[in-house]
Amino acid sequence: MIHVLFVCLGNICRSPMAEAIMRDLVNKDGLSDHVSVDSAGIGHWHVGASPHEGTRNILDHNLISYEGMAARQVDPSDWDRFDYIIAMDQKNMKDLQGIREKNGVVVKMFMDYVSNHDEKDVPDPYFTGNFDKVYELVSEGCAGLLNEIKQNVRKKEELS
Template identity: 40%
Template sequence: MTKVLFVCLGNICRSPTADGIFRELVAREKLDQKILVDSAGTGDWHIGKAPDSRTIAAARQRGYDLSVLRARQVSARDFAEFDYVLAMDKSNLMNLQRMKPSTYTGHLGLFLEFGSRGNYLEVPDPYHGDRDDFELVLDLVEDAAQGLLNHICNNALR
């Protein structure tokens, strides 16, 4: 089984969006027995809380249900569990690089590396923004999620 972890700061906006969208894409392709999906935050402020209500509403408008997800904090154990640890931005990637055990052999990088919208390297945090910011996150995540699934199908699931 290939295991994917999406990581942002608080695990209430960007990483649960990636989690929900990628999970839905995996289910549509009937790969849920081959790909496990989860999300976490580098911060501990929102542990146990549902995603931001604006995140849930924006995702629902596109047919994704994020309401069952709950925030958790990433831990060193995650590197033993996940094949892909994907950060939403460079700041969280740096935090993850500091946590990463020297024995980790999986893929640690930016999620948008798998996207086709080269003008964006990071998923911007919509928390202090408006509806358009949440829509942009959805656009970027849908694109990169498809790229990630293609990558996994072409490499890890062979």
């Protein structure tokens, strides 16, 4: 099983959107027995809260479930539980590196999985209000990450 964690500032906009979209892609690919997805925030302000209304609205519009999702804060034990920890922006990446590092865990920027964009960060719609743009970036990035995961699984199977 491959475990993926998306991380943003408060875990109510970008990372839960990525979690929901990635879960949807994983389910549609029939990979839910092989890939698990979660999200967390750097800060504690929204722990226990549902995704932001803007995130819920765009996920509803695209028929993507966010059922049962509640904000949580990143914990150092996440490095023991996850194979991929994906930061939504450079500040999140810096904060993650300050919490803990562990060999064997892939800690990358989300935008590494989005092609043809000059942006290094997924803009925070909590401040910009542009949930449509974030949805487009997150959809593309999740597809790119899932492709990487599938390639890595194939390579491991070939080596076995």
